[in-house]
Amino acid sequence: MMPKGLVLFGYDKPNRYSWSILMGYLESDSILMEQYSFIPLPFHLYKSHLHKEYFKKIDFTQFDFIILAFSFLSAQIPQYEEFINEYKRFFNKIHPKIITVAGGPHAAASPEELVKFKIDFIIPDEGEYAFSSLLHLLLKKPKEIINTTSVPGLARGYPKYVPATKPNLVEIGKYPPFSKKFRLFGPIEISRGCPFRCKFCQTGNRADKMRHASVENIVKWVKLASEIKFDKVWFLSPNSFGYGSKNGVTPNIDAIYSLLSKIKAISAIKGIFFGTFPSEVRPESVTRDVLEVISPFVTNRKILIGAQSASDRLLRSIQRGHTFEQVKKAISLLTEYKFNIELDFIFGLPGENSEDIQDNIKFFNEILDGKYKNVKIHTHTFMPLPGTPFSDEPIGKIDHEILKIIGKLAKDGKAFGEHLSQAGLVQNRYSKK
Template sequence: MKVLFLSPPQKEKAFPSLGIAYLASMLNKNGHDAYIHDGADSSIKEMIRYVGKIAPQVVGITMNTTNRFEALELAKIIKEKFKIPIILGGPHPTLVPGQILKNYIFIDFIVRNEGEYSTLNLINALEKGKDFSKILGISYKKDNEIFHNPPSLPIGNLDKLPFPEWKFFDLKKYAKMPEFTYKEYPHGSIISSRGCPFKCTFCSSNNFWGYKIRFRSAKNVIEEMKMLYNLGIRFIYFNDDNFTSNKKRAIEICNLMIKEGFPEKIGWQCRAEVNIVDEELLSWMKKANCNMIEFGIEDCTEQGIRWFKKSHTISQVKKAFDLCKKYNIKTKSYFIIGGDHETKENIEAKKKYINELDPDITTASILLAYPKTEVFEIGKRKGLWDDDIWLKNLVGDRYHSNAPIYAGPNLSYSEISAASADILYNWMKKKGYYKFSDNIKIAWDMLKKGDFKK
């Protein structure tokens, strides 16, 4: 069956959409004819023309909360013009499948959570005209009634999945991320594990992937790195929630990178928790040419860290950043502005703390309430919004990136937005990005990509 997977139009997209690349690869390995058109640097008109060129029998569209209306507009036009089944997948439809199927008649199916096997089973059923009621992990409409089949089981052996289908991606279309904007070669990404055991108040990752971490083997990860290298990719971003959560496996991956000679060929970057990295691990990561580690710090006080339900302490943050400096690994810190604990005094303390921590890159994101997160439920209990908020195009001071801001009881929405921009400007000023012409590109990219409003 001919299937086309789409991601909505997006300017300055950093990486190809791995989710639909996995789906296309799974279908192609099982006798179907799958294509991809990623929305990087595209318009809806261009994407519709591509649909007409490929003439698929089914279209699948990936959707998240911030791009939901672009995805829905794309789906509506395709349904009206081509009269073919439309499947939605991704984080947002996974979390609110009933709301989408009820309110958007042009959506036929939703694949929830991990989509590889559910999508394959659904396409097989569509091709053969079979019943959908036994397919795990899907929601659908039949005779004006909405059905939610039982969830699919998390994929236990990730090594069995085929590598993502990269042949459809034009690597020249993807924007360079600020932290390695000086690199002149293509970059790609790898997901080496799925799942997150933590329960951060602002995050919905485990609602999608589950709380149990499932790891690909080190050998399997290295094989994918070889494939990407042969495609011309020279910088890899590990898009795991926490690449180092299994220290033994992380060291094994680094060891295999060294044996394959990757440190002279490929640089890489990952996310980690400050309470996991230590001398031994960082020593291996440096030998394997890890250029940067990202840390979710979120706040500079124990009270704030507890409110966000992070697993680390303030002392562990300082130790991790000092160790990274010792091994000459760059750091990127994530901070969040907002929450019940947030005050003007805390924001000033955060500014000072970031300067003392001295990360190479930092963000100061506005606290947004995404579906099914604890922050969203807190706001709902306080009467700030209800579940129908996702049907609205959210613009104005109370919203950012088409999601509601949770400012907390002590600050206004405008104060939260201003603080986010001010913290980032203060850090840029300290780094000297406002002084030197060769840093203007980095500074401008950081201003555009930081999750704040001016």
């Protein structure tokens, strides 16, 4: 008789898309669905007495082992560390066989760092194949004798780090991007990976090209979502206007038209959100042709663009791959097609000088003066991320003149964001309290 396992996975707002996609993949495996139970572990329980009441509802004795699985951002490390320190003994009391697994952006960038938390297995790349393979192995043998080098994409953590071999990559769109069984839903993933090497970003420094789901598969999953009574659809992509593109930038007009027109034809779908969070757009991908194609189909009248800075010098320095003139051209085209625009800006980037700051201020003043009535700034402060060229740089400092003008923009409803918490000027949601 095969053993039974329980997977408790840390489910929080920044991680929910990853888990929706992963659970959709696992759901297609009948053996795993038969031998495992899966329960989300809300992150807010980490700092609350509520966990005791929560776990009273679970009969842990019916399981042969328990897996604590986490996918987290670098910013969530303090929260995870607090959880481990506070509840380690608690979990050891509820079951003698506890297995820990970690993945996500931080595991991808700094897998060895996780060994200090005594994590048993680390998945430093795409998790579908590695995690499902690990679950199968744990049904056959104890964690101590599993040879991680035999599983592509799986690293050994505690007691001694063994790097992962090259991962097996799944075909994007082949499996459902959400879990009907576990009611975990998110945007439909249409592309994965990025061909750019922005020095502040983990995505492009992990995957050198975009992989796209086929129109047929995307439409299939949207139809399934509509049958579950979902009537609106969002998409997940590093650059939604790059869907189907060979280089990830130049819009594939035919692919975008085919995708949106076929989804629009699904009678139960009442809203299509394309080019907005969580699938921003690169400015050079905004063309007249793509706006002609999307305008009849999309519900959103707002497009999110990654600008990052108004300084061409700084854009070159951080390897963005576009100019600010291209940002302004995108604004002009989007305005012509009656779209509002949100621009991502990052303050305190490494190497930022007074001239770069003045370029930002000049552009922000133009917004205040009414030149760009339909533009809003989404504010960020530079935060060093493991696995990027800027990983060893200090957290960005925001110039006082920038703070003043952002305050004016915010008062006028022209700016919003977490730049203050990211700069440490106010408490952020992942700080220890």
